[in-house]
Amino acid sequence: MSKPKFKSLKKVLEYSKPYKKRFNWVIFWAILLSVFAAGRPYLLKQTVDEYLKNYDSQGLLYYIVLMAVVLVLEVTSQFYFTYWANWLGQDIIKDIRDKLFSHITSFKMKYFDNEPVGKLVTRTVSDIESIASIFSQGLFMIVSDILKMIVILGIMLYMNWKLTLIILLAMPILIYATNIFQKKMKVAFNEVRNQISNLNTFVQERLTGMKIVQLFNREKIEAKKFEEINQKHNKAWLKNILYNSVFFPIADIVTNVTLGVVIWIGVKSVINDEGLTTEGQLFAYIWYITMLFNPLRQIADKFNVMQMGIIAAERVFEVLEIDSQIQNKGNKVVSSFKGAISFKNVRFSYIENEEVLKGINLEVQQGETIAIVGSTGAGKSTIINLLNRFYEIDSGTICVDGEDIKNYTLDSLRKQIAIVLQDVFLFADTVYNNITLYNKDISREEVINAAKKIGVHEFIMNMPNGYDYNVKERGVMLSSGQRQLIAFLRAYVSNPSILILDEATSSIDSYSEELIQKATETITKGRTSIVIAHRLATIINADKIIVMDKGQIVESGSHHELLKLEKGYYKRLYDSQFETK
Structure with a gap:
């Protein structure tokens, strides 16, 4: 041998x-x-x-x-x-x-x-x-x-x-x-x-x-x-x-x-x-x-x-033997964040020497709702990937509440951040288990109360067996809008300090969009929220809108402030979406 x-x-x-x-x-x-x-x-x-x-x-x-x-x-x-x-x-x-x-x-x-x-x-x-x-x-x-x-x-x-x-x-x-x-x-x-x-x-x-x-x-x-x-x-x-x-x-x-x-x-x-x-x-x-x-x-x-x-x-x-883990050397454990976020000269590349983020500087205040817009590949989703430490940055610093996120334990950092993605992944399990993800600290009563607050309880109860309905592999038994609503409820019951909505309102019917708009208002209230969207109608009321292009922030301000920029990137996006013929 x-x-x-x-x-x-x-x-x-x-x-x-x-x-x-x-x-x-x-x-x-x-x-x-x-x-x-x-x-x-x-x-x-x-x-x-x-x-x-x-x-x-x-x-x-x-x-x-x-x-x-x-x-x-x-x-x-x-x-x-x-x-x-x-x-x-x-x-x-x-x-x-x-x-x-x-x-x-x-x-x-x-x-x-x-x-x-x-x-x-x-x-x-x-x-x-x-x-x-x-x-x-x-x-x-x-x-x-x-x-x-x-x-x-x-x-x-x-x-x-x-x-x-x-x-x-x-x-x-x-x-x-x-x-x-x-x-x-x-x-x-x-x-x-x-x-x-x-x-x-x-x-x-x-x-x-x-x-x-x-x-x-x-x-x-x-x-x-x-x-x-x-x-x-x-x-x-x-x-x-x-x-x-x-x-x-x-x-x-x-x-x-x-x-x-x-x-x-x-x-x-x-x-x-x-x-x-x-x-x-x-x-x-x-x-x-x-x-x-x-x-x-x-x-x-x-x-x-x-x-x-x-x-x-x-x-x-x-x-x-593959050493591909995110370095979890932080020793700070937090039960909640105030929610202040800052990116300081952050550079990142998925492939070496091909930068996706090119020196990003971003400040998000506690309890603020900011929106990030831009063309595909501008680096919008990359920002939330880095905030969750799914990837390591090449250089710069990302802080939450003034502390480098590397100083927090991965568990406590990610526990305080909830994400609702455009492509919602559901396991071949019941609605209830897909919401709680087997977290024993979340009771059925809490789930039902949360569902009522964001307006999805009735929709769930209309399904066979209600909360015990098995959605099958990847949630194929539900529409994209229904999967989104379950994802919103999943995020809400986790009681995060920071909420991220990544294209969460795209590709859904008008009825689901109405429910999701209501759910969005409820779950973003009182917590720092980052909304990534192509549909500008969903982020008009954001406290601040960040416009990205080719890995850089090119504009920043409220909806009304950005519309005043005659040749601005945001104004062009807005006009193209709301142009009347």
Whole structure:
């Protein structure tokens, strides 16, 4: 096993430390299993040589009973060994999966911008399942087989070293074939895992964007692309199948030739009374050869299973070792903000040397409602991403209540900021759970009272089962306006100090817009609010309007002040939206 593979296996085994007692029991049962399994053929040899030949029925009965007892002990050992090994494996992958998911949820948004979701799904689900096979079908099974082979070889050498020498001469051939097989399978398994990841990514993206696929009549095109990816996945597995098809017949040939040679020499010796072996030894050797060569042949297969698990572990640890977290070194914990926000010469770029914000200076007073307008790509949404510390700024300072946001703990900072996005994400769960997000501090009574205050209680109660209505995946059972209303309620019940509405009133019907306008007035009252909008009618009453263009603030003032700027950017936007024909 190469050094990187051994390193990955060592990392996996470190997760067994909390289960050390169980780990030791697995080894204990493996030792017992090897002893009992190897003991039965020896008892058969004794039975034939000592009692069958001498027609000793009493001694024969005794050994038959003894063999039955050993068989029961072997089966018992096999049961406990298999059960405890699988139990240990499942608990270990549970711990790894918990750690992996927790690690992924702490990544910067930049990581998710660059990595396909399907890859992370593969790592979290199928790759981790493969790690379980290291314990259930790989490592412990190999240890058990090796122990069994050592005990068998010891007994065989004790019984007849000359006959055993014939078997030992054949073993290097099988070991050499196993080594070649293992190397080939390593490459094949790696390719299989890569193709599974590609397949998952493609399927997830197309299912998520099925509306676009059908809207633009891309069903046949996407089906063709899927066929190509699936064909690569198929070829990767066929390579795997080919290597298995070549190796196992070779292993069978070596096993059966060795068995034939031993039987030929042994029978000849017994017939000619040469004293090389006895009938009982010959019976035992026929059994032992199968028991010796089968595990050796299966070890190759188990090595491949383990190798596949180790490759999967490498891919999982690769994600676990990614340092893509927002630095959470702040130690200030706040229960609420006054809501004063300032951006001081803030520069930021998603891609290096391609600045999105170019020295932004912005002041938002406590309790003030400001609106940010501008063309697509001007940097409006980037401002709220930075305020929430989804990304790290390149330079400058962002402060809330006069304190650099880096000095606050991430939890307390984000808990005081609520965002309502244009594209509302709802989980496949009830309306109530999508509002509270399982926050136990928010009671059903509080949710209902909040819904009544912002005028959405009636709309929710008109749905089947009301607050317990399941909106299905991504809220597909609701209209965009209904999803927005739930998002407003979600923001309101969290009782934030700072509220952000990012294009929250676009692409909705007039009835929903009326409800949302009422909800907006209610939830922005008495708290600092930032409203990002294309529709200028929704932000006319804002205390201050910030106009952005190409990553810079080009204008700032109230609606009436900005309209007075004859050649101003805001006036052009306003005129284009309200121009009468």
